[in-house]
Amino acid sequence: MSWFDVVVFTEVFVTLFVIMDPPGTVPVFLGLTSTMTAKQRNRAARQAILVAFGVIVVFAVFGQQVLHYMGISLPALQAAGGLLLLVVAMELLTGKMESAEPSGNQSVNVALVPLGTPLLAGPGAIVATMVFVQQTRGDDDALAQVLAIAAAIVAVHVALYLSMRFANVLQRLLRDSGVTLVTRISGILLAAIAVQMIATAVTEFVRAA
Template identity: 70%
Template sequence: MSEILDARLLASVFITLFVIMDPPGTVPIFLGLTGSMTRKQRNKAAWQAVAVALGVIVSFALFGQSILSYMHISLAALQASGGLLLLLVAMELLTGKMEEAQASANDKVNVALVPLGTPLLAGPGAIVATMVFVKQSDGSAADWVAIALAVVAVHVCLWLAMRFANVIHRVLKDSGVILVTRIAGLLLAAIAVQLIADAVTAFVQAA
């Protein structure tokens, strides 16, 4: 069995990415970003966001180190840029500008791609963690299968969390979603600031 699948590596990658990407924690942010959408649009946004996140994670797992090295970009710089983008999104959630933008632009603004798919789901933390697991693996088929299955499993959990966000929306109603949106904006701002702080720490340590 170990020649086909490394169960220990599978569990390690799954738990790490699950904690970082936090499927349950994405529900209030997902509701906040898709508050003006219909049920059908919200379901579509869920699978689009997961597809984008999976594509980004897989791309960086396979080519991430080469891309960053070629462009002379450090992991800390990637983390800081993701934090700044999330901070902008958090400010819009807190001030209500996100709902206004969705109401005016409607289908022209696809929040499922940015910021939901990336950098919220496929953020610097998930990207770096995946790259580290790939770098630490011995390159065997068992390791690759374990990493691949763990990544897919976490994204399935993300899709399930967002897919059933409609149930939560029906319970909370519009006023409840607005309240959750403001709370999500506050939490997202804290996450963004932490990302930026970690990046600054990494820059200082590297200097």
């Protein structure tokens, strides 16, 4: 019996990498942190990763119990995340986020919501992690699979951090006018993600009815 399941690690890593999309977070991250200094942006990246990692781990361990206790369905969670992202997308598109001066509190708020969750640790990543954890129950190699899942989660978050950490390089290349353009584009992308999340949630609601 192996102590580490490479197949499970690969499956979980690829799945979460596609869902959480480290390269795709760069323009959105730049848009959300456009008014911050390089130091504040780096701190926001660290905080967002810690928040996302904490949310994923909590739902991996206690996800089913938490949702059941609060009477929340997965489509409801997805719809709520979509609505929240839609509000943020509108602020990016209208330039509302650019009117405020950068501050420590602003960076903390952006790191928590919407960056840490629901953008990084969104319903898709949460559900996928919960499913992978549930599949290990009652298996003879459960420990090896759990270790593989944990390693894959850590590896994906390292990739996410690196993508945001080096977003400063892109910001220096684009300069202020380029970042403004990226902010508007990220607003459109974020709005599309939000609408897709809401549409998927509505479809699940109808299917369950």
